[in-house]
Amino acid sequence: MKKVFIGFAVFLVILIAAAALVPVLFKDKIKELVDKEIAKNVDAKVLYAANDVDVSIFSTFPNLGLGIDNLTVIGVDSFQRDTLASLPKFRMGLDLMSVISGDKMKIKSITLTEPRLKLKVLKSGKANWDIYKAIPEEGAPDTTQTNFKMGINKWEIKNGHIVYEDLTIPFGVLAKNVNHTGSGDFEQNVFDMVSHTTSDAFTMTYDGINYIENKRLEGDMTMAMDLDKFQFTFKDNKFKLNDFAFDFAGSILMPAEDIDMDLTFKALDTDFKTILSLVPGMYTESFKDVKTDGKLAFDGYVKGRFNETSLPGFGTNLKVTNAMFKYPDLPQAATNINVDMSVDNKDGNIDHTNVEVRQFHLDLGKNPVDAKAIINGLNPMKLDGNLKANIDLNEITKVFPVEGMTLRGLLKVDANAKGTYSEKQMPVVKANLNLTNGYVKSKDFPAPIENLNALVNVLNATGNTEDTDIRIENFRMMLEGEPLAGRVYVKGIDKPAFDADVNGTIDLTKITKIFPLEGMKLAGRIQGAIKTKGNMADIEAGKYANITSSGTVNVNNLNFVSQDLPQGMKITNAKATFNNEKINLQNMSGYLGKSDIQVDGTISNYMGYLFAENQPLRGTMSLNSNRFDVNEWMVDNYTGQPVAQQPQTQQAQGVVEVPANIDFTLNANVKQVLYxxxxxxxxxGTVLIKDKTAKLQNLAFNTLGGAFVTSGTYNTQSLQHPKFTFDLDIKNLEFKEAFKAFNTVQKIAPIAKVLDGKFSTNFAFAGEMGQDMMPVMGTLSGKGVIEVVKAAVKNVKVVQSISNVTQFKEIENLIIEHKDIAAEILNGNLVVKPFDITAGKMKMTVGGTNNLSGLIDYGVALDVPTGQVGAALNNKLASFAGMKDYKASDRVTLNLKVGGTAEDPKVSLAGGAAKGAAKEMVTNVVKARLDVEKDKLAEKRKVAEDSVRNELNRRxxxxxxxxxxxxxxKRKEAEQQLQNKAKDQLKGIFKK
Structure with a gap:
């Protein structure tokens, strides 16, 4: 928690680095300074535009206001797909006099308007908000060297959206429409912090279960702050969830990274109505008119240390006595409500949690519900409990408001369980649930579900998991004349035997109108007849001949849209027939987003994939499409909006993972792909998917006026370091089009930007893919041949510089045709091997390298007639070459070194040479670079091999x-068994 506080403070401080330039109000300069401070202190992508930076004295008078709009913070490494913060309006008030003096500028206030914050902790304990760069080992930074100071005395959040997810516990919080104000003198080490917080919808989750869901939260708190000790003590405070009010007492101490808690809490009101407001569905507009009676007692504690490996102990007690409630518009009341329960955990180990429900009783009209349970521990769990209910569903609607829903039918529940639950054990269980003549009608759909019947029995008489019988019999229902019926029988838990038969039609449009799905739209019809019988042991062993499975499923106009799939999916028609071994998918047509698809094929080992662990789903599919838009699926992970709508985050945020346990062959034929x-x-072409790797085979397409054929692999077995190989065969592609379209060309061959003409190439690449789904240039390697079909070399600065040095004007406008150039890429550096070209009577040999930083290192050998060289240069070259007497017809070689960058080349004369040594200097330049890069590559491989070897040794x-x-x-257990056996034998002897 201390890191959170310090990290957030550092992040806020560096954002106002531009305040030093306030007197001149140079926004571009402000952004430059902010970028510099962010790069120095923040390990995250911080995105904003210079035009969105504003400095004003009016909105925050008497303080100076610094505002940044549309500020986005995106994580790195494991969090590259997560947006940590999206801040439409970020405002800070700076102490005006501190800005003017330039000494210790103070942040006085912070305001966030409509912020969206997503705080996440991975199972490893790594947190996405830990974005400040590490402090050097020799000690903390010297704060006297900074011009910024935290003097905050007021802060505010307006209409925020906050998500907190901790996978180490696992625990989560979601708060919507958060409004928060706070004040405190952070220039002092000891002071009181006062805050007020509201949220219209507060949800708290633990281990996938919502213990608090969509409740209104309100909190007023005064906390004593001691920043020297990092101790925080609750003083006056009051919190409310809906109408349930409670307070805290005690303190939180953070001596280091650990958090020591000693807290108690209790209900502030003894009226039963307050806790009733927390029951799902109860807190409606008419809740204030609900008549209640009865008393409530609620208290609890949290005590112990919280860190990455431990939780504090905790406990609660709840007691409700002789309570009732009655809605004014409903004829009957819920009466005789009595609850006596407690939860206790002394040491913070979740598995040591004990729960006692000593009494739970209520009468829903004339329908009693009774339950008791004693749970000792969670893993393993010792359970002794029972539940009995005999309910007329029509009676429920007379007691409890089921808005827009009509219910009828009889529901009987009688369940008893006693014993231990673990991986190999379960309690002795006898449970029966019987629903007869069920009827459900929603106001949103005119037709009811009728004749709803189900008999469910769970029986285990021994406590052995394999002796568990689960039967769902006599299940049937009718929806607008369309029946659905079936039965399911399962015996055993670990290796269950099963026998199921389902037949009928499901109209998803009607079902979801009766039972709406939150955050999801589902429509369409599924008609099927399915039978299956067998056991899991045969499935895991692949003995599908022992399984009896058959059926047919027809899908019509299936539409699916969700928060995770905002583009939507539509299946117009599909038919699937299946047996024990495979599924035949026939004539499936529809849309993925706006892209049309037609699919046929087979899927095998579907049983092993669905029911066993680590078994692959195999299949062969043919995909046809007229137009597939890949861009539609490149969406921002936080907003769900297409990336194209957000210029500041054009790149895909995170590695696209190839699914595990998939062994698929996909034959694709798509007329148009937008990417x-x-x-x-x-x-x-063909795509093979297996072992988290996608393999392309002869994938051919046309684009940018050229023809492409590609093969390669994309391997995501390591999401931190995904690998790829890429064999590329291109015919007749424009140089300039290649430069504009491909990031790799821009990095390693910037000359393509100014070349007029076409080229073909056959090149093989390999390397690592970055988290932005672009090649990591420093890992790129490969080799191949580039065929220059025709290239007009003009207005190229390198060539112009050579012309200026040599005074050979004819080389400024070269035409290169049908020339093969061999090249190699090592560690991201392009090495061009020596090649020859002719310009008039001159012959040129060129070779060298471009590196990632933009530097070039080329050698150029010009073989020219001495008659073309000026007198002064001619004499100098003759001296270099050792020729005292020469004729105009003699030839001499000029060796040139070309350095600098492509935009700012540096050309120098390396000397003349005899005719036979024209290529020697160029060859040496290339060989030297190849040797250097090969040595670097060998060192990288050695480091990688050592790392793998060390990891294997560790494992x-x-x-x-x-x-x-x-x-x-096992030895100690065996010794103990021998000792126990000896004791038993001795006891037997003495008894005799």
């Missing part, structure tokens, strides 16, 4: 230690 700024025509040592501990455990 980024490319329009790919007539794409045909081996862990396995050996685990085996040793297990053997030691």
């Amino acid at each position: 980024d700024n490319l329009d790919l025509q007539n794409m045909k 081996k040592q862990e396995a050996e230690e685990k085996a040793r501990l297990e053997m030691e455990k």
